[in-house]
Amino acid sequence: MPAPPLSLRFLLWVALWLLPWSLGGQTAPKRELRGAWIATFTNIDWPSANTLPVAAQQAELLALLDQLQATGFNAVYFQVRSQCDAMYESQLEPWSADLTGRQGRAPSPAYDPLAFLIAACRQRGLEVHAWFNPFRAVSNVANLPSFAPTHLARTRPEWLLAQGSLRILDPGLPQVRDYVLSVLLDVLRRYDVDGIHFDDYFYPYPPSSGPAFNDDATFAADPRGFTSRPDWRRDNINLFIQRSQESIRAAKPWVKFGVSPFGIWRNRGSDPSGSATNGLQSYSDIYADSRKWIQQAWVDYLTPQLYWSVGFSVANYGVLLPWWNALGGSRHVYSGLAAYKVNNGGTDSNWSQPAQLPDQVRLNRQQPNVRGQTFFSARSVTGNPLGLRDALREDLFRTPALLPPMPWKDDQPPPPVSNLTARPSGNGVQLTWVAPPPTGNPLDQVRQFVVYRSTSSAINVEEAANILRITPHEGETSFTDQGLAPGTYHYAVTALDRLHNESLPAGPVSAQVAANAGGPDRPVGGVSRLTNLSVLAPLLSAGDTFTVGYVVGGSGTSGGKNVVLRAAGPSLAPLGVPGVLADPRLERFAGSTKTGENDNWGGSAALSSAMSAVGAFAFTGPASRDAAASVVLPAGDQSMRISGVDGGTGLVLAEVYDATPAEAYTATTPRLVNLSLLKEAAGGITAGFVVAGGGEKRILARAVGPGLSAFGVGGAAADPRLTLYAGERQIGANDNWGGGAELATAFSRAGAFSLAPSSRDAALVASLPAGNYTVRVETGEAAGTVLVEVYELP
Template sequence: MIFSKTLIKILLISFFCFIFFSITIQAQQPKREFRGVWIATVINLDWPASGITNPASQQYALIQILDNLKSSGTNAVVFQIRTECDALYNSPFEPWSRWLTGTQGVAPSPFYDPLEFAITEAHKRGIELHAWFNPYRAERSVGNYITASNHVTKTNPEWILNFSTLKMLNPGLPQVREHVLKVITDVLKRYDVDGIHFDDYFYPYPITGTLPNGITTEDNSAFTNYSRGFTNIKDWRRDNVNILIKAVYDSISTIKPWVKLGMSPFGIWKNGVPSGIVGLDAYNVIYCDPVAWLEGKYVDYISPQLYWPFAGSQDYGKLLPWWAFQKNGRHLYVGQAAYRITDANWSANELPNQIRLNRIDNNAEGNLFFRATYGVLNNPKGFLDSLKKDFYNYKSLQPKMEWKDAVMPLFPTEVTITGNNNSIKLNWKKPQKATDGDTAKKYVIYKSTSPTFTINDPKNIYNISTTSQEEFVDLFSVPFNIEYYYTITALDKLNNESIPSQIVSYKTTSVFAEKIIAKQYHLYQNYPNPFNPKTTITFTLPKQEDVSIKIYDLLGKDILALVNEVRSAGVHTIYFDGSRL
C-alpha cells in the first residue's frame, strides 16, 4: 500500500536529516560546560515586555523563556535584578524597578517577588540562576522617568557622579562600596542564587556627542579625600573597582561559599593586546583590570564580552586564546554576541565556529550569550536550531570549581529497578554525608544499551534530576526486546560528582510487544538519539504492507535503504549503524 510507504518515508526525511548531520560532530561535546544566556530587564530588553505590568502575564512570559531555554540545552541564566540602583526583587534598600511595574518605587500588584519566582522556576528546569547586578549605574538616561523618593539620587546625592545623560555612584567613596556590598549580601543571604554577576559598566564609557572622553575630573574630590596613598588617579580608579569585587568575593566565601562570582568585562583588556587588536579597552577607558581579578583569584569565572567576528581589528580568533591564557585556574565563560547574528556581515556559521574554537584544548569552560529573546530564542539564521541539534544535543553538567570545593559526594546505594510495558522505575538510597558535610543535591541518571558504557561520555547522560528525590521513572517509546543499563551518580551543591552506583539493567521482553496491538502506522523515536554511531528504530503496522524506510541527507539525497520489502502486521525493530555511511 502506497500510503504506509509514503508515511514512513516522510517521517524519516526530517528525522534522519538530523541524525546524519549529528554523526560528525558529537565527539566534540564536553561532559561539563557552562551554557548560559543573559536575561536583560533594563528597558525591557528580554523581560518583562514593555507595558506588561500584570504579574500573571509576567510570570507566564518568564516561564515561556525558561522552557524554551531548557529545550535549547541552556543550563544557566544570568538574570538582571539591579539595573539603575533599583530592584526586581523585594529590597529593603532600593526601590522597585520602573522596568517591572512602569513606575519606580511601585511594587507588583498583586504582589510577587520576581527574583524568588525566577529562581524557583529556573531550578525546576535544572537551570542555574546567577543574579546580575549593575554596581554603579544610577540613571542610564537622566530625565527619562521620575525616580522614587527612596532612590539613591535623592537620598544620597553626594554619592553621585553627574554626567550629561548619566548618573552613577562614585566608586571612589567608601560609603558607596559599603552600600553596594550591603545590597548584594542582602540578596546573597535571602535568595537561593547560584551566582552573583557584574556586567561591564564600571566607570562610564565615552558617549559620542555627550561624553566624548568618559570620566575626566568629576571624581577629583574623592581622589583628594580617599587616595589611599595613590598618586595616579587612573590606578586609584582601577583599585576602587578591585576593592569592591574582592569585598563581594570575601563576603560570598563567608556567607555562602558555594555561590559563584562572575564578571563580564569589556572584551579588550588593553589596546594592542594581543598584537593586532585595536579598539577601546577596559583598562584605560572604563578603569577595570580583569587580569588583576584573575591574578588575585577573587573571581570564580570571567565572561569577557567578545562581541566581534573572526578577523579584523577585534579578531575573535586572537582574543579568545589570549583570554584563555589569562585564566589562572579560574573559568572562562565567553560572552558572545548572539544579538549580532542578524548583522549583514555575520554569517550563519560565525557563532558556531566560535563555539568550536571555545571547545578546542579547553580554551573555555563555557559560553554566555547576549541575549535571551533577541539572539537565541528568536533563532536568527538558525542559531537556536544549531544549539539544539549540533552543540547542545547532549546534556551537560556544570564545570567543577575545585578551588571552592574539591570533595566529591558519596554515591547512591541500594539501587533497584522495576518495569512494566511502558516504563522503567529506578529507586535508590540517598548517600551519607561526605567528609565536608555535603551530600546529594541532585542526581545524574546514565543510560545505555551497552553494559560497558562509561559515565565520561555525555551521550550517556539521560537525565539530570532537578530535586534530591531518590526516584526516577523512565517513560520510553521503544519498549521492545531491548535491555537497558542504568547507573546513578550524586551531585553536590558545586557539581562535584560521586563515583557511579552499581549498574542495574532491565530487559523489555517480547511479552510487552505482544500486548501492543498495532492499530496505526507509527514510527517510534529511535534510541539512543542522538547516537554515535548505532541506533535502534521501531515501527508498527496494522496489517501486512510493502514498507520502504530510507535515509536522506540534508539536501534530500537518498543515502541508504534500511527496509524495502513486505512486512507483516505488528511491531518491527531494525538496527542502523551510521559508521557504514
C-alpha cells in the same frame, strides 16, 4: 535509539556550515556551562512590557525558562539591579519601573520575581546567578523626575558622577562601595542563588561627544597615596571586586562570584601582554583590570564579552578567545557570545552566516580552559535567528551537560545513591533509586542526579554520550526510559551536589526489553488510546478565553463517552503555582451549540469520586471556585471554553480526562480520537497528553497558524514550530510541514483539514508507547493564534 528528527532550519544550517568550515567532528563535553543572560533593563528579555499584569509576567518567564531548558541550557543570569533599583522585594532600593511601569510601585498582586524565578529554575535544573549592575544609577537623567523619592539619585545626589545623560555612583567613594556591597549581600543572604554576577559597567565608557565625568574632588579627598588618576580609579574597582569576593565567601562559601568584563583587556599595541586587537581597552578606558581579578583569584570565573565575529578585523573572536583561554588555569573562563548580533550585525556581514555563533561554540570547545559560554541575551536565542536555537538544541546542546566543578570552593563529592533498580516496563525500562541521607552542610547537599545508559555493561561515566538524563532536582528518584528497541540496556546513577561534584556511580544495573514487550508490565487496558489533555495557560486580560476541543469516536465504536472536564484555578495555589485564576468558568459545546457550564464545582461527592477515579489531583475543598463536570458525551465534535468570572485573569489548568475504566475498554468503546487547543501563542503553548493501553499509538500532531486563515481566524501565527517530548526528552520536532505525501495522507486518515503544501504550519507523525507526552508550540518573537491538535491515526 533512533535520533530525533531534524528540523528544516537545522538541516539548512548544517549544509551552510559544511561549506566554509572544518572544525572536526567534535563530541559534546560532559561538563560545560551553557548560560543565558535574562536582561530586565528596558524590558530587553523580560517582562516584554512594563505594563503586563502579574499573571502574564509569570507566564512569560516560565515560558522563557521552558525554552531555555528545552534547548539544553543549564544556567541563567537574571538581572536583578540595573540602575539602583530592584527586580525583587527590597528594603534598600525601589522596585524597578521595568517591572511595574513606575519606579517604587510593587507588583499587584504581590509577588517577588527573583523568588519566583529561583523556584522555577529549581524545577528545571537551571543554576541561578543574580546579575547586578554595580554603579549605574540613572541611565538617562531626563527620566529622573519619574524616579522614586527613595532612589539614591534623590537621597544621595552627592554620590553621583555625571557624564552626558548618564549618572553613576562614584566608585572612588568608600561609602559608595560599602553601600553597593550591602545591596548584593542583602540578596545573597535572603535568596538561594547559586551565583553573584557583575556586568561590564564600572566607570563610564568614553563619551562619543562632550566632556567625560569629573571626579577631581573625590581624588583630592582620598587619593590613598596614588599620584596617577587612572591607577587610582583601577584600584577603586579592584578594592570593590576583592571585597565582594571576600564577603560572598564569608557569607555563603558555595555561592559563585563572577564578572562579565568588556572583551578586550589591552591591545598589544599598548601592552605586549595584550591581545592582537585594536579596540577599546577595559584597562585604560573604563579602568577595569579584569586580568588582575582572575590572576589574583578574586573571582571564581570571568565571562568576557567577546561580541565580535570570527574574522572581524578590529577584534577577531578567533584571536581573543585563545588570549582569554591562557588566563583560565586556576579559575574558570566562559565566553560571552553575541546572540543579539545574529542576522543583525550591521556592517559586519559575518553575522549573516548561520554558522557564525555555532562555530564560536565549537571554537570554545577547542580551548582547554574555556569551560562554556553565556549568550546575550535569552530572547535572542529563543527567537531562533538563522536557526541558532535549532543548532544548539539539535546538535551542540543535544546531550545534557554537568556544570564545571570549582574545586577551590569544594572538591568533596556527595555519597552515592543506593538501591538502584531497573525493570522492564513495556518497551521501556523503569529505574528507581534512593537518595543519600540529607546533610546539614549546604556544600554537601545533593541537588540533582545523573542517569547514564549504555548497551555495554562497562558504562563509561566520563563519556557525555552516555548521559541519558540529569534530573532537575533532588526530589526525582525514579525515571522511565521509554521508546526502546528490543535489547539489553545497562544503567548507572550518580548524585551531584550544588557545585556539581559527582558521586561514585551506583550500578550498573540491567534490564532487557523484549521484542514483544507485553506481559504483566504492560499497562492495563489492551486498547491503545488518548486518555488525557492538560493545558496550563494564562488568561491575560478581561474577556480573554481559550478553547479546548475533543472528538469522541473511533472506527467501529458506538455509544457515549464518559469524560471528566476541569478548569482548575484556586486549587493550583497550594501546589506552588502563583498568580492563579481566582474563579474559572467552564462552558461545554457540541459543535457550536452550548450544552452546559460550570462555575464552582460545589463539592459534589459524585464529582469528587469521578475526579479521583481518573487520577486527577483533588481540589482544595467543596468551597473552592474551581470548575468541573462529569458528563457522558455523544460521538462527534465537542469543546469547552475557559474564561474568568467577572473578567478575571490568571493561570488556569484545563483538563480533559477519558473516564472509561481501563478494564472496561473494548474495541467498540468510543475513544477521544482528537484533542485540540485554540489559543493566542504569546510566550508559546504547552499541552500535555497521555497515551494508555497496550502497544503503540500512532498519532498526528499539528500546530496550525497560517492554515487558520481559510476559516476566517484573524491574527493567526505566521510560522509556528512544534516540538514533541516524552517527559523532558525531545522525540520529534517540525517547523514547516513541507507538503510531504506521508503527512498529507495522515491528514486525510485522521479527518484533519488540509493544509497548503507551502504553508508554514507544522506537523509530525509519531508512534508512541504508553506514557506522558508534551507538545510545545513556539512562534518566535511574533505572537498570534495557533491551533494545536493531536489526532489518533487508524
